[in-house]
Amino acid sequence: MTELTLPAPGKLNLFLHIIGQRPDGYHNLQTVFQFIDLCDSLTFNLTAEDRIVITPSMNGIEIKDNLIYKAAVLLKPYRKSQQGVSVSIVKRLPMGGGIGGGSSDAATTLLALNTLWQCELSLDELARLGASLGADIPIFIFGHAAFAEGIGEKLTKVAPKAPYYLLLKPNCSVPTVQIFTDKHLTRDTPAIRISHALKLGGHNDCLEVVRRLYPEVDEAFLWLTQFGDVKLTGTGACLFLAFDLIDDAERVRASAPDNWQTWVCRGCNTSPTHDVLNQWIAQQPI
Ligand SMILES: C[C@](O)(CO)[C@H](O)COP(=O)(O)OP(=O)(O)OC[C@H]1O[C@@H](n2ccc(N)nc2=O)[C@H](O)[C@@H]1O
Numbered sequence: 001m002t003e004l005t006l007p008a009p010g011k012l013n014l015f016l017h018i019i020g021q022r023p024d025g026y027h028n029l030q031t032v033f034q035f036i037d038l039c040d041s042l043t044f045n046l047t048a049e050d051r052i053v054i055t056p057s058m059n060g061i062e063i064k065d066n067l068i069y070k071a072a073v074l075l076k077p078y079r080k081s082q083q084g085v086s087v088s089i090v091k092r093l094p095m096g097g098g099i100g101g102g103s104s105d106a107a108t109t110l111l112a113l114n115t116l117w118q119c120e121l122s123l124d125e126l127a128r129l130g131a132s133l134g135a136d137i138p139i140f141i142f143g144h145a146a147f148a149e150g151i152g153e154k155l156t157k158v159a160p161k162a163p164y165y166l167l168l169k170p171n172c173s174v175p176t177v178q179i180f181t182d183k184h185l186t187r188d189t190p191a192i193r194i195s196h197a198l199k200l201g202g203h204n205d206c207l208e209v210v211r212r213l214y215p216e217v218d219e220a221f222l223w224l225t226q227f228g229d230v231k232l233t234g235t236g237a238c239l240f241l242a243f244d245l246i247d248d249a250e251r252v253r254a255s256a257p258d259n260w261q262t263w264v265c266r267g268c269n270t271s272p273t274h275d276v277l278n279q280w281i282a283q284q285p286i
């Protein structure tokens with residue numbers, strides 16, 4: 001039986017500028033995406049029966065709402081056979097954290113099944129399919145750190161510094177839609193050039209709104225600022241801080257109050273999903 005196990009990494013928005021709003025309500029952004037080596041793990045097994053099975057079930061998510069399921073359904077019309085798939089997942093990425101766990105699971109499913117079901121879609125075609133499920137999916141299909149524009153689908157490869165990060169999730173989850181519909185959100189940050197972004201970075205326009213709506217994020221932000229330049233990823237709730245040395249990151253982590261989830265992880269400019277998938281493909285008999 002064919003089995004494929006792939007990591008589904010989280011992402012960070014190193015900055016997130018909102019430069020306008022489209023007529024359909026979606027926001028035009030400028031952001032730099034970088035992956036982290038904190039990952040879910042997804043194992044795919046093809047099955048004779050034409051069904052999509054996901055185990056274990058995820059807390060509070062019906063299978064039909066699971067982005068893994070939705071991604072698999074999107075690819076079904078391109079299959080060369082009528083085989084189904086069983087997906088088992090080890091979930092490590094917190095939900096509602098702004099690190100794109102659901103999007104990464106969906107993108108990993110598209111990449112894995114494109115190979116296992118021999119759909120032969122290009123990365124651009126997969127990214128377009130993925131974008132119909134969520135704005136964060138194209139970056140995980142693209143597979144390289146990128147400067148992103150549009151709603152996150154216009155991607156230009158970049159290679160920012162890849163430090164260690166202390167990632168902290170305050171004891172709350174932030175629904176993306178709540179932040180994007182808040183009337184106090186800044187939506188008119190002037191557009192910058194990619195060279196400016198790489199040299200000077202930027203800020204996250206969602207930070208002030210998230211701190212005001214979520215006192216837990218505000219408290220964690222204030223605690224972390226004593227150690228450096230704290231950033232919010234996406235619409236939160238996760239905050240992160242960069243370190244050159246892993247020991248410094250671990251020292252701050254050890255002093256964090258117990259009610260916050262914390263991780264020390266490394267920035268990655270290539271996606272671990274693509275790294276492992278390319279190795280797997282290279283090992284298959286011709
Ligand atoms: C905040 C980011 O994580 C930054 O990378 C993304 O922009 C959010 O991406 P996502 O979670 O995949 O978002 P989606 O599932 O596509 O959209 C959720 C909701 O957020 C709002 N939304 C999302 C993305 C965007 N550029 N503008 C928006 O206004 C829309 O109301 C949408 O209904």
Ligand SMILES: Nc1ncnc2c1ncn2[C@@H]1O[C@H](COP(=O)(O)OP(=O)(O)OP(=O)(O)O)[C@@H](O)[C@H]1O
Pocket residue numbers: 061065066067068093094095096097098099100101102103105106136174176234235236237
């Ligand atoms: N496989 C999945 N893993 C996680 N969440 C999923 C999955 N499938 C559906 N969801 C739904 O998507 C929501 C957002 O989850 P996700 O982990 O992508 O949040 P996030 O990290 O805040 O993402 P983003 O930065 O894209 O907003 C969850 O609250 C959950 O209801």
